[in-house]
Amino acid sequence: MNQKEKELFFELCRYRDQNPQKLRNLIKKGAATPAVLGHLFYNRMGGIAFGVLKENGLLGETNREFRNTLESRYVLNREKNESYFRCLKLLTRVLKGCEGKYALLKGAYLCKAYPEGFRTSNDIDILTTAENIGVISQRLKDAGFRQGSVQNGCFLPASRQEIIRSRLMRGETVPFIKEVNLPFLRYLEIDINFSLSYKNEKSDTVREFLSRSRRVNLEKLRICTLEPCDFLLHLCGHLYKEAAVYPWVQMKRDMTLYKYCDLYTMLQDITEKEYAVLEKRASTLGLEEGCYYALYCTKVLFSLQSDALSAFLTRIAPENREILKTVIDPEAKKKYRYLEDNLFKRFFQNDRLSLLEEVFPDEKAGII
Structure with a gap:
């Protein structure tokens, strides 16, 4: 990528402090290239880029393939989020009664913090203490979740060695996965985190976080978060x-x-x-x-x-x-x-x- 392409990439991502004139100038100089488009998708910023162009009336200034591809991502994000929040609702039911023992992280809250269509998520992250992993894990297993990964569209169960290694080396469990067959979300993945770093450290900080956790409303859904x-x-x-x-x-x-x-x-x-x-x-x-x-x-x-x-x-x-x-x-x-x-x-x-x-x-x- 040349310098103008790199500048346009970041300008399309800065949706909270946009510079319409700089955007227009960069586009006129031919910076809206396939390379920029590829980086937007690779970094999961396509929905935001579409929103920035639309808000500034610049969609028509770009190549048809450039703008149509970004619009497709924006629309997909909106539709995928409908499936994602159905999964969040399912998870809150599965974990009913465990309030105070866990908090939902990252996308579970942030997908609603962005304008619609700007962000989506592929999984749900849970924070809990090491001593509560068993309780949370059993709830998920009872609901049909299994530990493993999805490769080439198929579920592959994790080995016992992989499960132990993940807990020791990553401060998190091997993902819990369930086939839900929703639009743009065939599998739901749940990641349980019990450490704040790569170290398998003590849970004092996690416990402190959870002691101040709160319940928030996301439209019709109420979730536990930090x-x-x-x-x-x-x-x-x-x-x-x-x-x-x-x-x-x-x-x-x-x-x-x-x-x-x-x-x-x-x-x-x-x-x-x-x-x-x-x-x-x-x-x-x-x-x-x-x-x-x-x-x-x-x-x-x-x-x-x-x-x-x-x-x-x-x-x-x-x-x-x-x-x-x-x-x-x-x-x-x-x-x-x-x-x-x-x-x-x-x-x-x-x-x-x-x-x-x-x-x-x-x-x-x-x-x-």
């Missing part, structure tokens, strides 16, 4: 876990933009007073590192101009900024660092593994 400050901190921690862990870089799922867009969406409405509350909460729970990493990267990628956010990041910044370049392979017990500091260059690099160098034991001092 208190807003904790929801944001969890989102930061989850992004950090995926962006800075080697297997996710290997799968090329470490910098998918929709994850950063979730934070971009939430950051738009935060006041200085709320940043102060967030700072205190992050400090109390020891979550400053993940919070800094996720919000700093979001600020850069979305070119956020916020004095309050900049001041907040300055206050919580770690002494060692190497965390912005460090990638960990917990299974191999290895550490790597990026040779490229520029986040935009990393983002558009097809093979980010090629940008990593291993940090050997005598070099590890000072790297978190």
Whole structure:
């Protein structure tokens, strides 16, 4: 992609602070190319891009295939969300009586935080403590869910070894899957998280999150989720876990933009007073590192101009900024660092593994 294509890609994703004139100029200069379209789909931003073009009256300025393809994604997102929220309703029935023992995360709440058709989700994430995994798992099994994966449209059950390995190395269970045969959602996948990082750590922070969980209304549906400050901190921690862990870089799922867009969406409405509350909460729970990493990267990628956010990041910044370049392979017990500091260059690099160098034991001092 050339520079104009890269600029247009990000402008089409910035739906909360649009620049109509810049969009128009980039489109007139021929930046609305198949390469941009591919990146929008790869990063799950197609629905947002369609909305941005429509709101600014620019659909007619683009090639027919470009705009029609984005519109198809937008329409699909809306229809898929109808199926997704039917599944959410099913899950709340399955877990009735377990309130306080779990909270629904990410897409379960965020799909309604965006304008309709802008975001969808392929799964439902649950946060619970390690001691409550058994209760939640049994409810799901009784409802017809099985642990495994979907490959080539078919369900493949997980082995006992895979189930144990996931809990030990990833802080989450192997997905629970059920065939629901809904439009654009044949299988429903449930991910149970019991850790905030790649480590199989103690559940103290998770327990603290759940102690302040709340029930919220999403139109006709009522779900259990986290208190807003904790929801944001969890989102930061989850992004950090995926962006800075080697297997996710290997799968090329470490910098998918929709994850950063979730934070971009939430950051738009935060006041200085709320940043102060967030700072205190992050400090109390020891979550400053993940919070800094996720919000700093979001600020850069979305070119956020916020004095309050900049001041907040300055206050919580770690002494060692190497965390912005460090990638960990917990299974191999290895550490790597990026040779490229520029986040935009990393983002558009097809093979980010090629940008990593291993940090050997005598070099590890000072790297978190």
